[in-house]
Amino acid sequence: DAGVTQSPTHLIKTRGQQVTLRCSPKSGHDTVSWYQQALGQGPQFIFQYYEEEERQRGNFPDRFSGHQFPNYSSELNVNALLLGDSALYLCASSLGGAWGVFYNEQFFGPGTRLTVL
Amino acid sequence: EDKVVQSPLSLVVHEGDTVTLNCSYEVTNFRSLLWYKQEKKAPTFLFMLTSSGIEKKSGRLSSILDKKELFSILNITATQTGDSAIYLCAPLLGGSQGNLIFGKGTKLSVKP
Numbered sequence: 334d335a336g337v338t339q340s341p342t343h344l345i346k347t348r349g350q351q352v353t354l355r356c357s358p359k360s361g362h363d364t365v366s367w368y369q370q371a372l373g374q375g376p377q378f379i380f381q382y383y384e385e386e387e388r389q390r391g392n393f394p395d396r397f398s399g400h401q402f403p404n405y406s407s408e409l410n411v412n413a414l415l416l417g418d419s420a421l422y423l424c425a426s427s428l429g430g431a432w433g434v435f436y437n438e439q440f441f442g443p444g445t446r447l448t449v450l
Numbered sequence: 451e452d453k454v455v456q457s458p459l460s461l462v463v464h465e466g467d468t469v470t471l472n473c474s475y476e477v478t479n480f481r482s483l484l485w486y487k488q489e490k491k492a493p494t495f496l497f498m499l500t501s502s503g504i505e506k507k508s509g510r511l512s513s514i515l516d517k518k519e520l521f522s523i524l525n526i527t528a529t530q531t532g533d534s535a536i537y538l539c540a541p542l543l544g545g546s547q548g549n550l551i552f553g554k555g556t557k558l559s560v561k562p
Contacts, residue, residue, distance in 0.1 A: 375552030
């Protein structure tokens with residue numbers, strides 16, 4: 334059973350560019366959450382997708398947007414990249430429909446390391 | 451504002467030692483608390499604690515939650531070099547939320 338997968342593993346971009354990160358949830362999971370982890374910090378919640386809609390959002394600017402597809406996979410898009418966007422981007426999936434996210438653990442993927450020069 | 455504080459921030463011990471990692475939290479709509487171990491990239495799930503006072507165990511690791519005092523501890527007995535990692539605690543929010551709020555983590559180094 335494949336766990337959460339993310340692509341690409343590493344990415345180098347320059348300021349002002351745009352980036353798209355991808356996530357496939359664990360088999361059977363339908364909710365995907367994205368987190369940003371800066372060096373030396375704990376992950377910070379960006380947003381969560383369920384049923385192809387953004388269910389909730391953390392304190393991130395509109396430059397951060399996402400999408401969830403019918404097969405539950407998800408994308409994170411970041412526009413107008415800033416140096417401060419350099420971080421490890423983690424995707425987490427959880428099981429259980431509308432309420433499962435409150436009862437079931439979130440499983441994390443290996444992350445995408447984004448470097449903005 | 452939701453807040454999670456872990457202590458100590460870093461810890462160096464020798465193999466065989468027992469360690470206690472602390473996590474205190476102040477969050478709205480608390481649902482449960484999760485512990486993760488992060489070695490290189492992906493945090494791996496350790497425990498989910500929902501009820502106060504009930505210890506959860508997995509091998510040499512155990513954890514307990516105190517919902518009245520708003521803290522949790524993670525104990526590791528007979529530490530091994532493979533326990534070296536960053537340990538993250540994260541309250542899971544309820545209500546209409548369902549996201550995790552992470553602390554900065556405790557970096558544990560176990561020396562041979």
